[in-house]
Amino acid sequence: MERCELEFWSAKAYRDYKFNQVAVRVRSLIFLLCCLWISAGAQDHVYSQFYNAPLYLNPALTGQFEGDFRMNMIYRNQWSGLSGDLSYLSASADLNIPHFGGGVGLQFTRSSEGIAYLRKNNIAATYSYSVGGDDFVTSFGIHAGFTNRHIDLDKLVFADQIDASTGFIPGSSTSAQLPDISNRFYFDAGTGVNMVFRNFMAGASIYHINKPDESFTEVQSKLPMRIVGYASLKVSLLSQYSYYEDDGMYVIPSVVYYQQGASQAFSVGAQLKYRSVNMGLWYRTSAQNTPDALVVSFIFDIFKNGKNGEKLRLGISHDATTSKINYTNTSGSTEASVGYEKYFPGSSSYNKFNGLRCYDFY
Structure with missing residues (x-):
């Protein structure tokens, strides 16, 4: 009798264990989908190192650097x-062409989200035109490109493909109605303006001004415009100061505002910059204006002022999640970036820049 009871309870315990395993997987899936729903409320991803993705922040920053050629990449x-x-990548290359009145650039952006690998690939051209003098420069920019949105429907698992005791049923199919298509292509456009006045910089940009349709079904799903506004102030910590100099010690407070549809978010913080080293601390709210993350960042400029004005910039940052899903569940977020700029050999612009450049603020 005792042996039978033991075998019965062992079998029951095994079934409970298997059921709990399935329940954990389902809860994990639901949790991830909830997280994706939260992030989808803002639609576009946001970089903590926004300053190392200049063309993603504002097309008016195209060509706004000291040099002829610049490349940036951030992951x-x-x-x-x-x-x-949940991964995101942006890469860009742009030219500073003084005789052209500004700059031209090319940008590639890729995002991958969720277990079904919802991917977006965008390639766009940017152009900026600048006006101003020694102490004041205003730039106007445009952004135009094409986006491909793709989802791998085979990676989705539905309730009728799960057994309570064994989990996922291999080779099973679902009766759920799937989207009609898994690929979507659309044109995407944006514009922006950036202003630098001595030790102050401010700008604003609008992306998706044509509100493209992203839907995989016959039900229309317009992508809301992404509106970005930002401001930075460069404050010297030394008694002798010129806003044209870049080798002193500075604190640079900044604020960035994001809005897309009904979602709003802020990023507020400051950087301590000394010669070729930059350390930053930021606080960011989520799309619902609730606490999202604390961010620590480091930037290092390598062989700065080298041959042909070459400069290699390396950046690393980490977000400690402060929202309800918390750091224990998410392990936070990490970004890595690299930037490179230089003058072309024999460039007529070498050492003739007027000193007003956006990179001074980072």
Whole structure:
């Protein structure tokens, strides 16, 4: 009798264990989908190192640097503690062409979200035109490109494909109605303006001004415009100061505002910059204006002022999640960036820049 009871309870315990395993997986899936829903409320991703993705921040920053040629790349791995993929990449190259009145650039952006690998790939051209003098420069920019949105429907698992005791049923199919298509292409456009006055910089940009339709079904789903506004102030910590100099010690407070649809978010912080080293601390709110993350960042400029004005910039930052999903669940988010700029050999612009450049604020 005791042996039978033991076998019965062992079998029951095993079934409970298997059921709990399935329940944990389902809860994890639901949790991830909730997280994706939260992030989808803002639609576009946000970089903590916004200053190292200049063309993603504002097309008016195209060509706004000291040199003839610049490249930037930034990668973000978001909430690495969760299952599924939440990663983002932006890469850009732009030219500063004084005789052209500004600059031209090319940008590629890629995002991958969720267990079904919802991906977006965008390639766009940017152009900026600048006016001003020694102490004041205003730049106007435009952004135009194409986006491909793709989802891998085969990676989705539905309730009728899960058994309570064994989990996912291999080879099973679902009766759920799937989207008609898994690829979507659309034109995307944006514009922006940036102003630098001595030790103060401010700007604003609008992306998706044509509100493209992202839907995979016959039900229309317009992508809301992404509106960005920002301001930075460069404050010297030394008694002798010129806003044209870049080798002193500065504190640079900044604020960035994001709005997309009904979602709003802020990023507020400051950087301590000394010669080729930059350390930053930031506080960011989420799309619902609730606490989102504390961010620590470091930037290092390598072989600055080298041959042909070459400069290599390396950046690293980490977000400590402060929202309700907390750091324990997410393990935070990490970003890495690299930037490179130089003058072309024999450039007529070498050492003739007027000193007003956006990079002074980072």
